[in-house]
Amino acid sequence: MTGPGLPDDSTRALLADPAGTLACGADVDELIEQVADGRAAQLTEHQRECPHCQAALREFSLIWAPVRMVAAEPVRLPAAVRSAVLRQIRKLTADVWYTLEMADGGAIRIAARVVARIARDAARQVPGVRVVFGRSTESRIAGLAEAATLQHRHPHAAAGVLGRTAVVDLALAAEYGQNLDTVARAVQDRAIADLRSQAGLKDITVNVTIDDVVD
Numbered sequence: 001m002t003g004p005g006l007p008d009d010s011t012r013a014l015l016a017d018p019a020g021t022l023a024c025g026a027d028v029d030e031l032i033e034q035v036a037d038g039r040a041a042q043l044t045e046h047q048r049e050c051p052h053c054q055a056a057l058r059e060f061s062l063i064w065a066p067v068r069m070v071a072a073e074p075v076r077l078p079a080a081v082r083s084a085v086l087r088q089i090r091k092l093t094a095d096v097w098y099t100l101e102m103a104d105g106g107a108i109r110i111a112a113r114v115v116a117r118i119a120r121d122a123a124r125q126v127p128g129v130r131v132v133f134g135r136s137t138e139s140r141i142a143g144l145a146e147a148a149t150l151q152h153r154h155p156h157a158a159a160g161v162l163g164r165t166a167v168v169d170l171a172l173a174a175e176y177g178q179n180l181d182t183v184a185r186a187v188q189d190r191a192i193a194d195l196r197s198q199a200g201l202k203d204i205t206v207n208v209t210i211d212d213v214v215d
Contacts, residue, residue, distance in 0.1 A: 020093055022052040023112075023160070028093045032086075035060040036067075051160030051167035051207070052096070058203055059165035063088055092163045099161045101200065110199050116158040119168040119206060122194040128183040130214045131173035165203040166195060173212040184208040 020028055026046070031053065034040060040061045047053040067085050092100055098109040123132045160167040168191065174183050191206045 020096070022056055022096050024050050024052045026050070026053050026056070028056070028096075031056050032060055032089060035064050038068075051158075051169050051205075053160065054205065055160035055165045055167040056093075056096075056162045058167075058205075059092065059163040060089060062165070062203070063092075063163070096162060099166065099199065099201065100163055108200075110161075112159045112161045115161055115166050115195065115199055115201070116168060118194055118198050119159065119170060119191040122191040123170055123172065123187045123208075126183060126186045126190055128175050128178035129172055129187065130175055131212075133171040133211070164201055166199075166201050167205045167207070168195075169207045169209070171209045171211045173214050174210050176213040176215045178213075180210050180213075184210060 022028065022031075024046070034042075035057060040057045043054075043057075047057070063085055067082060091102075095109075097112050099112075099115065101108045120132045123129055158169060170187065170191070172184070172187065174180055187208050188206045192204045195201045195204050
């Protein structure tokens with residue numbers, strides 16, 4: 001299949017170069033193909049629960065936007081544009097345990113475990129929150145991702161990060177009698193604000209699960 005924004009044979013050849021896997025074990029090349037084919041919003045069962053895949057799909061979609069914009073014009077997509085986009089993606093996936101920003105003075109990286117720590121500390125500052133866990137304790141996919149992080153040099157990283165994008169899963173124990181919806185939204189707002197100010201992240205999703213209430 002060909003058409004605006006869809007990869008041609010030469011693009012698919014570039015995409016075929018292995019870029020590794022995410023912390024959850026997802027194949028990076030398959031995620032790139034999913035974005036290039038315009039299927040970034042069509043999440044699989046695994047992707048709907050996985051912060052690593054969600055962060056990668058969002059970041060890849062931002063990077064792929066220039067390709068889609070040019071492809072919408074009645075001209076052939078320049079090979080140089082396509083190659084530049086793929087080179088940027090390759091840099092991002094060189095180490096999926098860090099955020100990455102290319103600054104004038106060099107590369108700036110922040111470990112996923114630091115992103116998770118900032119989010120947890122932010123949640124603890126919200127009135128009505130008693131205990132904060134790194135991820136939902138009820139998620140099967142989260143458990144698989146946690147097992148993967150234990151085998152890496154950054155154990156307990158409870159956030160999916162790529163480029164300037166992050167998806168964080170938090171599980172809370174709140175004080176009994178609190179408006180739980182209000183508490184959860186306050187946690188989201190505080191965590192997003194702190195991640196933007198302290199880590200310089202731009203596209204942030206914070207999923208909050210209240211697993212328990214405490215007297």
